[in-house]
Amino acid sequence: MPELPEAETIVRGLRRTVVGETIDHVRVARPDVLRQSRSSFAAGVIGHRIAAIERRGKNVLIQLDQARLIAVNLGMTGGLLPFRAPPRGAARPTHAAITFRFGSGGCLVFNDTRRFGTVEALDETTWRARSSRMGPEPLARGYRPSHLHAALQHSRSPIRSWLLDQRRVAGIGNIYANEALFLAGLHPQRPARNVGREEAYALHAHLREVLNAAIEAGGTTIRDYRNADGGQGEYVRRLNVYGRNEEECLLCGTEIQRIVFGGRSAFFCPGCQVL
DNA sequence: AGTGTATCCTGCAGGC
DNA sequence: TGCCTGCAGGATACAC
Structure with a gap:
């Protein structure tokens, strides 16, 4: 969760x-x-x-x-x-x-x-x-786009799997990995080392943007999650792809697709995120 | 260094 | 109503 x-x-x-x-x-x-x-x-x-x-x-x-x-x-x-x-x-x-x-x-x-x-x-x-043994905090002031770009070059693994690995960056899970990749226009199965400089910079910006916006919204409640006051996370309303398979992409109208790899579902727009 | 699979658990939705 | 299957914001260990 x-x-x-x-x-x-x-x-x-x-x-x-x-x-x-x-x-x-x-x-x-x-x-x-x-x-x-x-x-x-x-x-x-x-x-x-x-x-x-x-x-x-x-x-x-x-x-x-x-x-x-x-x-x-x-x-x-x-x-x-x-x-x-x-x-x-x-x-x-x-x-x-x-x-x-x-x-x-x-x-x-x-x-x-x-x-x-x-x-x-x-x-x-x-x-x-x-x-x-854990990766850097993505919201730390010292975490620069160049750090993300450099770290990506060492790995052949799909970018979504890379983002979920806590030893590489700390705190990213399946919802925000999928959401940031959508905003950055990156297919979840794109090999990490093939992500170019411009793309890595965009991913860095969108990761932070998504995480900050989600904090502001008090998180995302799919079913279980509750904050310390028992309240729900409102970011669920701002999801572009996570859990939206078979619905239309809000940007281009293409049908959002769900695929499974690395044992987890990945959600993406085949129109906006081309492999 | 990758991937796929299984494991730890409970609960819910959907199909029949 | 009930039973069955598949699915879930995570992490780890294993074989290949």
Whole structure:
């Protein structure tokens, strides 16, 4: 589910609600989302204060005191829901996997229907090593079009697969990869190394444009995704190709096509994106 | 270095 | 109504 814009929306919501809270207790309802034993996870979080909330790619980072943090990968259906008091009745999350209880009486729930998400307590050093294996942040000021162009030249893989690889660029998933490729006029199966300078520059600009616009819209809700307030992402209204197969291209009227490669659906306009 | 396939899960839509 | 198939914002491991 959540890509960079959805993770960013969640991060912004949590900054307003859970920073400053102290974790008094943790309930692990679904141990399979942990990447470590229940006991080392509990030992790594209990008694710690939440100092800040950050994002790296699609991961939400809950920064704790004493150089520790909780790294949350949201997977396909994961979400982080803050509550001022223990939720009752209809407000209760449907698939609570981990619940962090605060000294204030509030709590933070990692809710994940399919449980492809992961939650892990780490120290900063371990996280930094992990983070160094991920690609650059596409929205970072220092990430230039020339960097994208240069990196593309090393790979024969289809550009859509290249964009989904978190080791190459961090945070891009299937929705925004497809949308940016449409705006840049690039066929999803175009070999990365064949993308010319001008095209790479256009892709860089459209990637940023799509990600920024999606953040502004609060993300994209297809079915599961909800922000920290339970609201939906409005970017779904601005999708040009994702999920629009057999509909007309909004630019040229050609029928949007769906193909499958790399185990994922790709959506494109055969008129605007010629291989 | 690629690709295809399978795996981890649940839920929903569509066809019959 | 119910059963079946296919599909899903992700990540990884495997064989070829």
